Amino acid sequence: MDDKGKPVAAPAAAHRRDATVQDAIRALTAIRPCDESAGLIDQLRELEYLKSVAASLQARVAVAFDAAQRRAQAEAGVSADELGQGAAQIALARRESPARGSRLLGLAKALVTEMPRTLAALQNGQLNEWRATLLVKETACLAAEDRCAVDEQLAADTGTFTGAGDRAIIAAACSASYRLDPRSVADRARNAAGDRHVSLRPAPDTMCYLTALLPVSEGVAVHAVLTRHADALRSDGDSRSRGQIMADDLVERITGAPGGITGIEIQLIMTDRSLFHGDSEPARLPGYGIVPAGWARKIITPAPCSGHRNRRPEHMAAPALHSPRKRRPRGHGLPRPALPGGAPPFHPGPRRHLPHTVLRRADPPSGPHRPPGTAAALPAAVTARDFAKPATTPKKPSAGASGPAPARGTPSQSRPPPATATNQPRRPCPAHR
Numbered sequence: 001m002d003d004k005g006k007p008v009a010a011p012a013a014a015h016r017r018d019a020t021v022q023d024a025i026r027a028l029t030a031i032r033p034c035d036e037s038a039g040l041i042d043q044l045r046e047l048e049y050l051k052s053v054a055a056s057l058q059a060r061v062a063v064a065f066d067a068a069q070r071r072a073q074a075e076a077g078v079s080a081d082e083l084g085q086g087a088a089q090i091a092l093a094r095r096e097s098p099a100r101g102s103r104l105l106g107l108a109k110a111l112v113t114e115m116p117r118t119l120a121a122l123q124n125g126q127l128n129e130w131r132a133t134l135l136v137k138e139t140a141c142l143a144a145e146d147r148c149a150v151d152e153q154l155a156a157d158t159g160t161f162t163g164a165g166d167r168a169i170i171a172a173a174c175s176a177s178y179r180l181d182p183r184s185v186a187d188r189a190r191n192a193a194g195d196r197h198v199s200l201r202p203a204p205d206t207m208c209y210l211t212a213l214l215p216v217s218e219g220v221a222v223h224a225v226l227t228r229h230a231d232a233l234r235s236d237g238d239s240r241s242r243g244q245i246m247a248d249d250l251v252e253r254i255t256g257a258p259g260g261i262t263g264i265e266i267q268l269i270m271t272d273r274s275l276f277h278g279d280s281e282p283a284r285l286p287g288y289g290i291v292p293a294g295w296a297r298k299i300i301t302p303a304p305c306s307g308h309r310n311r312r313p314e315h316m317a318a319p320a321l322h323s324p325r326k327r328r329p330r331g332h333g334l335p336r337p338a339l340p341g342g343a344p345p346f347h348p349g350p351r352r353h354l355p356h357t358v359l360r361r362a363d364p365p366s367g368p369h370r371p372p373g374t375a376a377a378l379p380a381a382v383t384a385r386d387f388a389k390p391a392t393t394p395k396k397p398s399a400g401a402s403g404p405a406p407a408r409g410t411p412s413q414s415r416p417p418p419a420t421a422t423n424q425p426r427r428p429c430p431a432h433r
Helices: 021-029 037-075 087-093 098-113 116-123 129-138 144-154 166-180 182-195 216-235 242-255 272-276 293-300 380-386
Strands: 197-203 207-213 283-285 289-291
Touching (some): 037 087, 037 129, 087 098, 129 166, 144 166, 166 182, 216 242, 283 293
Antiparallel strands (some): 197 207, 283 289
């Protein structure tokens, strides 16, 4: 078509028997978009037709290349089991992965040798490559002669699928396959349950696709439960969308915790500069890839979501490796006995279960006594705060003595005064009121 949307004669090179793909590429690059809306739509339709023609030609070329490779390998004395190793070259030529190249070669063989009418529909522009792939996939369980019979019944080259969607094409192929060979279709459905699995694929903007391939009964049951729960919360006034509620509920049901990361090791790896000093060095999440440093800091210290019906657990509220102790009233409790060797008593803080990063430490022991070397394993800030030597050194317990410490009021065993004096009156312990 010319610049005004009118058809023009094809280049002379296109009519020659020795025309090459490069001639078609040069002719195609010379085409410019039309000025009129009708001409633009015609160009889009014709370009889609051109893509279908190219896909059909690629299928025939791939089959011809595979046959040539097999002949050359057989003449070179290659064993029959190793013939036909050209899928990798096909994948390289089409800029696809080796696994994708094998599937493309299988598709080409099925179209050229077993489904000629589907190939003709692809060449005529009545099907695109994806829909031809659907027809081949839904008839893969059939024998070669049965697949040819299905191809003849569907007669895709006669325009039977004009205006039909993907689901309609799949349904037509499944129905024709079941009528010809119901046993093979039933066996395929029975064996498909063994392929159930869960996969994780990266998505843009630090998102991911968590996909579960399940039998249809189980998948429908899971979706129905999530849907009913989302509808119930939406009717109660939840501000989240239906999809957001279903996603949050799925995470909570699987992990057993709001937010989904409590007690789960996600192996987030980041530098100390990015964690504590706001550096922009990206972090790495195994199984996903590179994530921004700001996102990594946020996932370690998540803020409560206003739209979420559940708040984050208390232990996810701060990134500190050891929380500060709460100040108890004066005179409350008995002092802890000193450890052998004059070491100060150990005051364990509450345990905090954070998502594992490269910064790790062992949880402090739960008892009043720590094993030798525990203080060296804790951060310096914790040692300076919790292991500060009291103003009055408590007396060492006598050898062989057991039981609780001396009663309150003994000068040598009394609790040390605070570092800064205040004018507030001493509050009595609630237990002695």
